[in-house]
Amino acid sequence: MNLSGPSLEALIRRLADTPPDFMDEPRVAGAGRVAVTALVNDLAAMHGERAVLDTLGVFEGGSARGDRNRLAVAMIGTWLLADPWFLAQRLDAAALVQTLAEVAAEMAATTPAHRFTSDAERREELARSMLARFGYRPAGETVAQATDRLAAISASERRRLLEASRAAEQRAREIREALARKVAEESADKWTRE
Amino acid sequence: MSAAWRDDDPLRRERFPTLGPAGQRMLDFMLRHPCAPIYRNQSGNRLLAHEVEAQHAHEREVADAAVGWLTDAVPDWVPPLVEDVFAWVPHYRTLGSPPHALEDVAPVSRADLAADIAQFVPDTVPLDRMINFRTTGTTGHPLILPSHPVVAARYAAYHKRALRRVGVEPRHGRGQVGVVLLGYQRHCFTYVSVSPTVDESGLAKLNLHPNDWKHPDDRARYLDALAPEIVAGDPISFAHYLELPLPRAPRALISVSMTLLPGLREKLERRFGCPVLDIYSLNEVGPVGVFDAALGGYLLLQSKLYVELLDRDGRPVPAGERGEITVTGGFNFCLPLLRYRTGDIAALQFSDQGPVLIGLSGRRPVRYLACGAWINNIDVTHALLPFPISHFNVHQDVDASVVLRLAPDAMAYADAARAALAPLFGKQGVTVEVLQADGKTLQYTSDLEGARS
Numbered sequence: 004m005n006l007s008g009p010s011l012e013a014l015i016r017r018l019a020d021t022p023p024d025f026m027d028e029p030r031v032a033g034a035g036r037v038a039v040t041a042l043v044n045d046l047a048a049m050h051g052e053r054a055v056l057d058t059l060g061v062f063e064g065g066s067a068r069g070d071r072n073r074l075a076v077a078m079i080g081t082w083l084l085a086d087p088w089f090l091a092q093r094l095d096a097a098a099l100v101q102t103l104a105e106v107a108a109e110m111a112a113t114t115p116a117h118r119f120t121s122d123a124e125r126r127e128e129l130a131r132s133m134l135a136r137f138g139y140r141p142a143g144e145t146v147a148q149a150t151d152r153l154a155a156i157s158a159s160e161r162r163r164l165l166e167a168s169r170a171a172e173q174r175a176r177e178i179r180e181a182l183a184r185k186v187a188e189e190s191a192d193k194w195t196r197e
Numbered sequence: 198m199s200a201a202w203r204d205d206d207p208l209r210r211e212r213f214p215t216l217g218p219a220g221q222r223m224l225d226f227m228l229r230h231p232c233a234p235i236y237r238n239q240s241g242n243r244l245l246a247h248e249v250e251a252q253h254a255h256e257r258e259v260a261d262a263a264v265g266w267l268t269d270a271v272p273d274w275v276p277p278l279v280e281d282v283f284a285w286v287p288h289y290r291t292l293g294s295p296p297h298a299l300e301d302v303a304p305v306s307r308a309d310l311a312a313d314i315a316q317f318v319p320d321t322v323p324l325d326r327m328i329n330f331r332t333t334g335t336t337g338h339p340l341i342l343p344s345h346p347v348v349a350a351r352y353a354a355y356h357k358r359a360l361r362r363v364g365v366e367p368r369h370g371r372g373q374v375g376v377v378l379l380g381y382q383r384h385c386f387t388y389v390s391v392s393p394t395v396d397e398s399g400l401a402k403l404n405l406h407p408n409d410w411k412h413p414d415d416r417a418r419y420l421d422a423l424a425p426e427i428v429a430g431d432p433i434s435f436a437h438y439l440e441l442p443l444p445r446a447p448r449a450l451i452s453v454s455m456t457l458l459p460g461l462r463e464k465l466e467r468r469f470g471c472p473v474l475d476i477y478s479l480n481e482v483g484p485v486g487v488f489d490a491a492l493g494g495y496l497l498l499q500s501k502l503y504v505e506l507l508d509r510d511g512r513p514v515p516a517g518e519r520g521e522i523t524v525t526g527g528f529n530f531c532l533p534l535l536r537y538r539t540g541d542i543a544a545l546q547f548s549d550q551g552p553v554l555i556g557l558s559g560r561r562p563v564r565y566l567a568c569g570a571w572i573n574n575i576d577v578t579h580a581l582l583p584f585p586i587s588h589f590n591v592h593q594d595v596d597a598s599v600v601l602r603l604a605p606d607a608m609a610y611a612d613a614a615r616a617a618l619a620p621l622f623g624k625q626g627v628t629v630e631v632l633q634a635d636g637k638t639l640q641y642t643s644d645l646e647g648a649r650s
Contacts, residue, residue, distance in 0.1 A: 012582035026294075028301040033510055035301060067303035072293025107317070115283075171287055175315035181324040182341055186211060189240045190328045191349040192390045192400055194356045194376050195429040195453045197332070197480045 004149050008139030009088035011039045014130040016087050018079065021120040025082040031064030031073035039064070039074045039081075043100060046081050050089075052096035061104045069082065075116030077107035078128075083133055113164040128156045212241025213391065215249060216422045219371050220397035222246050227374070227389040227401050230422055232415035234403050240388045242400075243326065243346035252350050256394075259354035260361065262500035264551040268516065269298050269378040272503055281319075282533050287314040289535065304523055304536040309482070311340050314532075318343050322531050332480045342480050342533040350394065352483055353529050356451060356476070357500045360427075361489035362496075363472040367395075367447045370427040374399035377423060377447075379430035381405045381437045399423065405437045432457050433588050436606060439468055446470075446471055453478045454580065456558075456640060457488075460585035477557060479539060482527040485554075492548050494555040501526045505540065506545050506551060519556060521543045530631060564642040564648050565593050568623040574641040580617045584610045590632055591618075593643040597625065602632035 039062040047054040062077060064070035079134035080103050083089070110119065110129060118125045131153045134140060140149035181187060214527035228236065244252065266272040279302060288305070296302055306453065310317055323400045326351070332340040348450035353469030357367060375398035380387070391397040401423065407413045421443055428447045430438060431454040446469035452462075457475040475488035477495045482502060497504060504547035505513055506520030514520035524540045543554040558578070564571040577591050588604035599622055601614060611629040617628045 028296055028298075032303070034303060043574070067292055068288075071303070072291070075293050111293065115294040119498045129585045140628055174320060175287070176315070177324055178315040178318050178327075178343065181327040182329045182343060184327075186208065187327055187329045189208075189212070189343070189388075190330055190386075191236065191346040192241060193349045193391065193477065194378070194400075194427070195332075195352060195478060195484070196378055196380075196402070197454050197478045 004135050004138060004140040004146050006139045007142055009086070009142055010135050011127070011141035011144075014076050014083065014086060014134070015123070015126045017125040018083060018120050018129060021082050023077055025078045026075070026117055026120065027078075029064060029071060029078060031071050031074065034067070035064070035071075037078060039077055042078060042081050043103060046084055047096040047099055050069050050096065050099060051083060052111060054096045058097060058100045061100075072116050073107050073111035076111045076114075076119060077103055079116060079119050080107055080110075080129070080133065084128065086135070086138075091136070098137070102133075106132055106136055113160050121195045124156060125160075128153075128160060130155065155171075208239070209241075211224055211303065212239065214243065215393045216391070217397060220391040220393070223372070223374075223391050223397055223399040224389055225545045226398050227423065227568075230419060232411075232419040232422065234387065234409045234415070234419065235411075236403070237409070238386050238388045238390060240386075240402075241390050242393055243328070243352065244350055244393055246385070248347050248350070251347070252354075252394045254355060255351055256354040259358055259500070264497050264500045264572070265421060265547070266503065266552075268547060274501060275503055278526060278533065282535055285319040285533050286317060286533065287320070298328075299525060299536065300513070304507060304528060304538050305540045307340060307481075307540060310342070310537075314341060314343060317534075318531055319533060323599050327531065330480050340480070342529075344529055345531055348483075348529045348531065352494050353394070354390075355472075356427075356429075358498055359451075359474050359476060359484070360449055360472075362487065362489070363449070363474065365472060367426055367448075369395060369398045371396040371398065373424045374401065374423040376400045376427045376429060377420065377425040378402040379405055379428060379434035379438055381430075381434040383408065385409070388617060399425075401425075405441075417443050427451060427480040429453065431455050432461055433604070435465055436461065436585075436588070436604070440606075441463060449474060451476055455588075458578075458584065458586055459582050459636075463503050464585040477541075477554065479541075481532065481537060481539070482524050482529065482534065485522075485524070487556075489550075489553070492550065492553045494543070494546070494553040495557055496548070496550055497552045497554070499526075499528065501528065503547060505536065506543065507536075517544055518544065522554065522557075558641075563593075563643050565591070565599065565622075565643060566597050566645055566648075567599075567621050567625075571647075572621060576621055577618065577641065580621055581614060583617070586610060586613055586614070588632060591641055591642060593645050595644045597645060599625065599627045601627050601629045603629060604632050 022125050027037050028038050040059040043059060043062050044054050064074050069161045114125055135153055140146060279299060280295050283289045328344050330342045330344050372397055375392055375395055384462040386404050389390055390400045393399055408414055424445055424446050429451040431452060448463055449471050450473045453476045462473050477485050477486045478484045484498050486497045489496050503525040505523045507523045508514050508520055519542055522541045522543055524537050525535050546553050546555050558574060563574045586607045590602040593599050615627050615629050
């Protein structure tokens, strides 16, 4: 984060104004409409280079469970990286593709994609993370300020995720136990049994 | 009296939270009748007083609801359901943000539910009164499905809707037995209960298999004493029910679980002189449709169950074409489904009474190689339509030989059934064997490569 970057507010505003096309359904396992590989390739071209085809494979979806949210975040990330400030930096295609893939995977693990457009804190997290990965900090912030703010905002989300995931495991265990109880096995009256 | 029944059982209050003197008398009557079977299990309605009231309201709602939607338009209750499910159901939460359209929801199948059913139960569902329904696993994925006493009770509303269509308004009440569920299996879950929604009328689930009776003749004596208004079962149990010397008939029969061939239906109608409803019902979503010969298929019964037909790749098939029945919604709040692929195949047509599933065939269709070409198992069903067969299997071996297996009591139709299949299979012919199976049978099977279309 040694380099001073753009106004954070401008990037956050851009995320809030993400066009519907970038929140459409990514193509996963034959379903969906947006080919994210093509979208990322177009982004690389806008930065002045073509992406190496092999590196784009990560933006193809094999399963909804594994890839849908990640690719949906990548689409929003693509929109962010097409901001005029980013385009003016003419980012290296290989770095662009790799960074976008990493940020999308990381963010998708904690958050449903569209919250990066609808939720103020998540917009800030995505904007700061993307800048940091390319070595920039928001305009007007010191390195220490930018580092602290990004750490705080990411840590709170990670903490939330951890708690949610513990709660989910506990809940799943309780459901399995509830289903195995004698009372559950006895079931209850139905007019017919399939 | 059944050894399984103990008045001091601490679980009894949970089984019958609202039990009154009339209900107790009914339970005693069904259990202590001299010809009563050996009841092997216990269960109950489990409904709390306020849930009994709610059930009345639900029945009125179901009775009056319009079932259907405009062609190519998702019903307006679906998008909010998608939002809710993506917010509260763990499996869907991992998929990210809710999609804008139902068609963008990745379908799920029985295998997904079998892998970890807990992922499909909403976070908002309390677990203290959760019950389960087990499915038989004829497709290789045995399932334990989460449910609730209120969900189980709601079945009656859809059956009553179906009965009303054939002019039967159930009128059983206090001191009478409303419903008897019949099984015919070596091992069967059997019990007695009362329905607080209909003044503690009786409900019994019993097994016609002789193993469960002190004397086989007790079956008819007991059923006559119970005099149920409605008898529910499947083609196998009905084939045995048909043979009992019963002086009185119920007001309606309800068949679920397996294909009810018209031959058996007609025989049942003649024997009992009452309507025989053939209900397409799934443990996952309850009663889906009721067969109506005039409409040529199963008329949908649930107003909050949206049905799509999908091709193998999960795309909706063109109007009128056959596809896998895929359901969204349902009344089981423990298991709200989005695009659940049932494994059953049909076409969908719209009638003035609602959407109708045409040419329903259970589970994925099987193709048979006949005279050098593939034929659908539907053709086999059509060839067997005239026979009152309850229980059969048509199997093609790797060498393409075909065997028709019939339940022992249907072997009288062996020659006629073989002759009916001859035009389909030509010179290679069909051999007939006795079907040795207990319970449900996969009706169409094949070991030939490419048989699963």
